[in-house]
Amino acid sequence: MVDGYAGWDLANRLKVRIYCSRVYHALFMRNMLIVPTEEQLAKDFSGPVDFTVINGGEMHAPKGIPGVNSETCVSVNLSANKMAILGSQYAGEMKKGVFGVMNYFMPKRGIVSLHASATEGPKGDTSLYFGLSGTGKTTLSADPKRKLIGDDEHCWDNNGIWNIEGGCYAKCIDLTPETEPDIFYSIKYGAILENIKFTNDKDRIVNYKDTSITENTRCSYPLEHIANTKFPAVGGHPKNIFFLTCDAYGVLPPISRLTPE
Numbered sequence: 001m002v003d004g005y006a007g008w009d010l011a012n013r014l015k016v017r018i019y020c021s022r023v024y025h026a027l028f029m030r031n032m033l034i035v036p037t038e039e040q041l042a043k044d045f046s047g048p049v050d051f052t053v054i055n056g057g058e059m060h061a062p063k064g065i066p067g068v069n070s071e072t073c074v075s076v077n078l079s080a081n082k083m084a085i086l087g088s089q090y091a092g093e094m095k096k097g098v099f100g101v102m103n104y105f106m107p108k109r110g111i112v113s114l115h116a117s118a119t120e121g122p123k124g125d126t127s128l129y130f131g132l133s134g135t136g137k138t139t140l141s142a143d144p145k146r147k148l149i150g151d152d153e154h155c156w157d158n159n160g161i162w163n164i165e166g167g168c169y170a171k172c173i174d175l176t177p178e179t180e181p182d183i184f185y186s187i188k189y190g191a192i193l194e195n196i197k198f199t200n201d202k203d204r205i206v207n208y209k210d211t212s213i214t215e216n217t218r219c220s221y222p223l224e225h226i227a228n229t230k231f232p233a234v235g236g237h238p239k240n241i242f243f244l245t246c247d248a249y250g251v252l253p254p255i256s257r258l259t260p261e
Helices: 023-032 038-044 092-108 137-141
Strands: 002-006 014-020 051-056 073-077 082-086 112-120 126-131 147-150 153-157 160-163 167-171 192-194 197-200 205-207 218-222 240-244
Touching: 002 023, 002 092, 014 023, 014 092, 023 092, 023 167, 023 192, 023 218, 051 092, 073 092, 082 092, 092 112, 092 153, 112 137, 112 160, 126 137, 126 160, 137 147, 137 167, 137 240, 147 153, 147 160
Parallel strands: 014 051, 051 082, 126 240
Antiparallel strands: 002 014, 073 082, 112 126, 112 147, 112 153, 153 160, 167 218, 192 218, 197 205
């Protein structure tokens, strides 16, 4: 079992509890949620929590459940504030499940939830980077000249923006210390690599070019692994907003500046 917060904003964070059978899933969510102190655990997690995730991913969904047509089932009950995972051991199911829950509850409080990374410049200027998976959110957020606020999930309220997560979930395909040094050197004790293979098993050197399992090779690590992370992971209202695309049809120009209209 893992307890943690979703959201760096003290007034709007959710208390989340994870039940899982795999140790690596527990460590993953300890990386991705905001780890409470001993005092916070005693105060906020001794009673009911805001949302519970039950990960039984090693078990296949049983036959005969109405609406379930495969061995995999990810079910969310927003009335009971619970989520159950069966038939999928992909750790990202938990991360995205919590994000989906925030997408439901935060707008009810007048808060916008964002699939975006965020950084802060030397003068306190905040930038947001929107985009689908693989368009560069995590890469651009690991900028040595700017403070990292978060790489993937944020909320925007009347006071500014705040990260939902306590960690990053970076793609690892073709990762090198020359191209993405901050991410490369964040892969150390406590980080979790998924879907990777070794150059050789003896030295356990990762082959980041190997995509034989999937191109979706990933690494989960806590925000503390990036040296210039801002704590708490909050920022002011964004000065710049970037929309990152991967337009294979050539309709959008490579770089364009939008007018307010």
